Amino acid sequence: MAEKKVQQVRIAVQWGFLLFSLYLGVTFYRFVQHFRSGGATPFVERPDGVEAFLPISGLVSLKGWLTSGSINPVHPAALVVLLAVIAVSVLLKRSFCSWICPVSTITELCWKVGHKIFGRNYRVWLWLDWLLRPIKYLLVLFFLFSILVLMAPDSVASFILSDYNKTADVKMLDFFLNLSGLPLAFISGFLLLSFFFRNPFCRFFCPYGALLAVLSRLAPAKVERMQSACISCGNCNKACPSHLDVMNAKRVCSEECIGCLRCVSSCPKPEALQVRLKGGKVVPGMVFAALVVVIFVGGTLVGRVAGHWHSEIPKSDYQRLINNGPPIEHP
Template sequence: MEKKDKFIRNKEKSIQQLRFTIQILFSILCIWIGVEFSQFIKFLETNGISGSDYRPPGVEGFLPISALMSVYYFFQSGIIHSVHPAGFFIFIAIVGVSLLFRKSFCSWLCPVGFISELVGDFGDKIAKKLFKRRIKIWKYLDYFFRSLKYLLLAFFAFSIFSMSQLALAYFLGGDYNIMADVKMYYFFANISQTALIVIGVLFLLSIIYRNFWCRYLCPYGALLGLLGFLSPTKIKRNTSTCIDCSLCAKACPSFIKVDKVITVNSDECTSCLNCVDVCPVENTLDLKLIGSDKKINKKFVAYGVVLIFIAITGLGMLTGNWQNKIPKELYIELHKNINNLGHPTSSSDIQKLNEESERNAK
């Protein structure tokens, strides 16, 4: 008898509704942080007369480079740097989530990933109407573009890992790093025409080609994709019950040929579980632990991602490493000079920073 005739229908409930809810809640949290931070900016702009003196520590989650420096500094010194302590814990939480469930931060929590997914769904619908299928690009061109995010990651990693402990401390404690979140706010609040065009082009490209930013350019995603190789969980296909319907591959937002492999080892897998949800055959496609045939319950992934994130960031709060202790008067003072605070941009800048920090230490 053909496998197709005797398959047992998969009656498991889809997890996508819960994933969507988690994505919405996390996005609302990010918007809320943005609103609170705008009140803090108002406080700085009016020299403390109006707005709010509360600076939401969650804003440091949007400073991944500073956070990576903080983590490297911690490995060198054993000290959590006090300027952006929340950023340090948010970074560790994102890494922790992705170490356990591959690049799951991208598909369960990241607001940019969420927007990218919505835009991609919209683009796919149009493409299916026009061409009867999703748009894919030539595989070697895809490999080339995918390497770009790793090159960006390598550039940041090289710049950071070539800094001495003193230079890191000097940068992390410096005026630029203290005001990095404020500068980021102004970048978006007073967005230049060039930046707007770039964002518009990326948006359009994400409609035409699903996840354009995440797949090709996001260095954070590149880091999480590499960490995913160390993850103990993988999507596995049972070839003896698979009916080769290809629904899993068609549903995969990362264009992984799930129907052609036994174990998904791709750096692009985000543990979104779309493939698992569409598989029509019971016990055929599941997230499993490496070296075990026991499937991981889909709700365990959902709650696992959220709880790990809350646990690690909660640890930061409980240990007093969340809200920084920088006096608001210093923020107001630095804000007056915000346009003159510059970022080191080249290896010679890093070299200068290394030398300057050593001179200052003497």
């Protein structure tokens, strides 16, 4: 019974993070508007959490941290969030994708609605699936190689302090506010496809998901099937959004497993399918849920307490970079 409730908890966690992301977006919009309007709209503090949407900046910060030993003060939260996401994935598979990521929350809603309308979700032809799946790995390889290998430490330092990086969050906001042409077609296309197929963006194109997929191989907690208790009903296979053959696996090691626990929740035999540590110890679904949230939120809190959360970009820089008009008086 408790394992069935896990899905309600997961949906609540997903939507909680999605609503929080929207709150961050609206607050950041108001912050930018204050400068754009020359001070005509009230000033609100910049929410540092928006840096969660700057993974490239976080990766450059990681390189800077590894080479210089210090965390840059421009977008420190981007690195803290990246490290928290990595910690979740190394311990609990790609659970970030199915419990926290707002993109996945929206696409999951789409394929569930699609399932209601069409009575099923479709599966991409196997040959096309094999052809498309490496794309996300090629994208992440490109970013990792360009930043962690090719970028010289001097270039890292100058990029971090550049005006371009300082307003990377503003550029991201403007990108979404002024969607048109190819990006709009790309996003609309994926949203539309998500009504027919389960998580096509995550499965084929998300470089973040690819990075977590590789790291999730290390996770000690994985879904395990107990042959003696399994009645081969196939519920787990039907429930799996990643189309994994759970029913015939002993331990689900695939990097496509996003740790959603839908398979465990749909299993009619409680002992047949469980999350287990390598030594065989069971991790109950509710404990798994609590760990995902505690590790992610706790990781960001550690960053805050250690003083690596709040950006040190002065208001005068935002004034200069967003609206180079007359100075705005701030208390």
